[in-house]
Amino acid sequence: MSSGVWNYVLGYVIISVRGRSLERFVNLCVSKGIRVWAIRRTRANELTASVMCEDFYKLKPILRQSRCRVHILSKHGAPFLYVRNRARGMLLLSSIVLAIALLAVSRFIWAIDIRGCVNVERAEVLTLLQELDIAPGITRNSVSTSRIGNELKQRDERIAWAGAEIEGVRLVIDIVEADGRSQQDASGPNSVYAACDGIITSIIAIEGKPVVTAGQAVKKGDLLIEGNLVDTEGAQLQVSARGTVLANVLYTLSYAFPPDSPYIMRSGASGSAARVGIFGWQLESRDAFASSETEWSRKVNVEGLMLPIEFEFGTRYELSGSSGAVVGEQALLNASELATRMALEEMPEDGRIITKVTETDIKDDGAIAVVVRLVVQRDIGVAGPVLRRDVSGDEE
Numbered sequence: 001m002s003s004g005v006w007n008y009v010l011g012y013v014i015i016s017v018r019g020r021s022l023e024r025f026v027n028l029c030v031s032k033g034i035r036v037w038a039i040r041r042t043r044a045n046e047l048t049a050s051v052m053c054e055d056f057y058k059l060k061p062i063l064r065q066s067r068c069r070v071h072i073l074s075k076h077g078a079p080f081l082y083v084r085n086r087a088r089g090m091l092l093l094s095s096i097v098l099a100i101a102l103l104a105v106s107r108f109i110w111a112i113d114i115r116g117c118v119n120v121e122r123a124e125v126l127t128l129l130q131e132l133d134i135a136p137g138i139t140r141n142s143v144s145t146s147r148i149g150n151e152l153k154q155r156d157e158r159i160a161w162a163g164a165e166i167e168g169v170r171l172v173i174d175i176v177e178a179d180g181r182s183q184q185d186a187s188g189p190n191s192v193y194a195a196c197d198g199i200i201t202s203i204i205a206i207e208g209k210p211v212v213t214a215g216q217a218v219k220k221g222d223l224l225i226e227g228n229l230v231d232t233e234g235a236q237l238q239v240s241a242r243g244t245v246l247a248n249v250l251y252t253l254s255y256a257f258p259p260d261s262p263y264i265m266r267s268g269a270s271g272s273a274a275r276v277g278i279f280g281w282q283l284e285s286r287d288a289f290a291s292s293e294t295e296w297s298r299k300v301n302v303e304g305l306m307l308p309i310e311f312e313f314g315t316r317y318e319l320s321g322s323s324g325a326v327v328g329e330q331a332l333l334n335a336s337e338l339a340t341r342m343a344l345e346e347m348p349e350d351g352r353i354i355t356k357v358t359e360t361d362i363k364d365d366g367a368i369a370v371v372v373r374l375v376v377q378r379d380i381g382v383a384g385p386v387l388r389r390d391v392s393g394d395e396e
Contacts, residue, residue: 008298009052014038014270014315016355018046019068028062038297044333048270053079056180073270074315084320109138109171109260116175120158125173128155140166176206189238192225192381194218198247201377208241216355218247218380227386238386248354251374253346255339258367273316276378332360332368339370 017025022045029036029051039049051059056072063070078099112129114122129135132151134143148164152173161176192208200216208225212218227241273294275284296314336358348355354375361369 007050007052008077010252011075012050012269013056013075014048014050014073015056016042016046016048016071016073017063017068018071019066020045021066021068022047024070025062025066028066029059032058032062034058034062038295039331046190048073055057076272080333084194096348106169107139107141109134109140109143109166110136110169112136112171112173114173114175122155124156125175126153128152130154134171136360140169140285143171189386190226190240190383191223191227192241192243192245192387194220194222194224194245195380195382196220196249198249198380200224200245200247202246204245205241205242205243207239208243210243212245224381241383243381244379246377247380249323249351249378249380251343251376252371253339253343253370253374255335255342255370255374256363256367257335257338257370259283261367269318273314275312277310277312287316289316291319292316293319314350332362335368335370336360339372343374345370347376348378364380 002278019025024039026036026039026047026049033053034055036049039047041047055169056272059070061377083279112135113124114125117125128151129148134148143164143166145164145166149162152162152175155158159175163174165172165174196216197219200212200214200218202214203212203224205225208227209229210224211226212222212224218224224245224334225241225243227336228241229239269289271286273287273296275282277283294314294316296312298313340356340358344353356375359371359373363369
């Protein structure tokens, strides 16, 4: 069972902690084995975090040592749902039965999606999967995704590469056809090069020869996957190299805000948020605030019986405006958060934020300078012309 579901079953609270030693409070929690997550600093002397119900009462000595105060902002989970609805016996019983049914259903694969088929028929791939004893209704634990790709490639020579991944209760099969290469590579042979500087985290070459490894630093323009190959007899063979090259890329963005810059900040008020998606349509819970932002923290997929449904749960925070009249530490926090929002909007859509560091400084004229450094994991591979080489490996 995932940690998000387990947290909901046992119950957790979102708390606000105030004091001058917030870092010490967090360090003491970790040293005492108290798990806190979703930690967010909202003011210079205040942060919000989530903590399990059973651990909340263990915070008293830690609060005394760190000289902090705690306040419960909201309560979440099955225990609080029971308290609110214990007078409604049938509703509670139905909810329990539904939860058990969802947990039972989530242990199985109920749908198989096949992508990338052009010349190979989808029915043919399903037949190959049945030969491997893989069909709707099979348990998730009995599916070896690494084995599926190799077996499909060996059983059908028209399949150049195949990959499998479990998404919720769906088994997704990606197919790359050997015969379909000419359609995809109409521009001719190519190699894959680095679109920017970064540190390689993983490389999967569908076609071509990888020339870098995980942990290696590369610069923009460096060769990643070679499309110019040499066979066992020394003859050159040019292919259209392709694959996925993930790397950690550092972005450094600088912003300057005049002393009278308006800021949009969280007021401190918050509430729970939920939304359900089905067939591309989304229905979201009512927003009680005039201006707000939502952090989605948990996602549950129910995609069986031809009815893919996705539930998301999170916390909605009220936003309020402030002006340059705010000074000191609070002004720095406001500018830092605004700069972070602007930086995130400039990040590539396919990127995943690994780390974020902000630095603030107040200039002589009162302006606030903010530097945001983000480490983003993204695919940096781009196609480029093949460099011809002689047998010794020298470039021509």
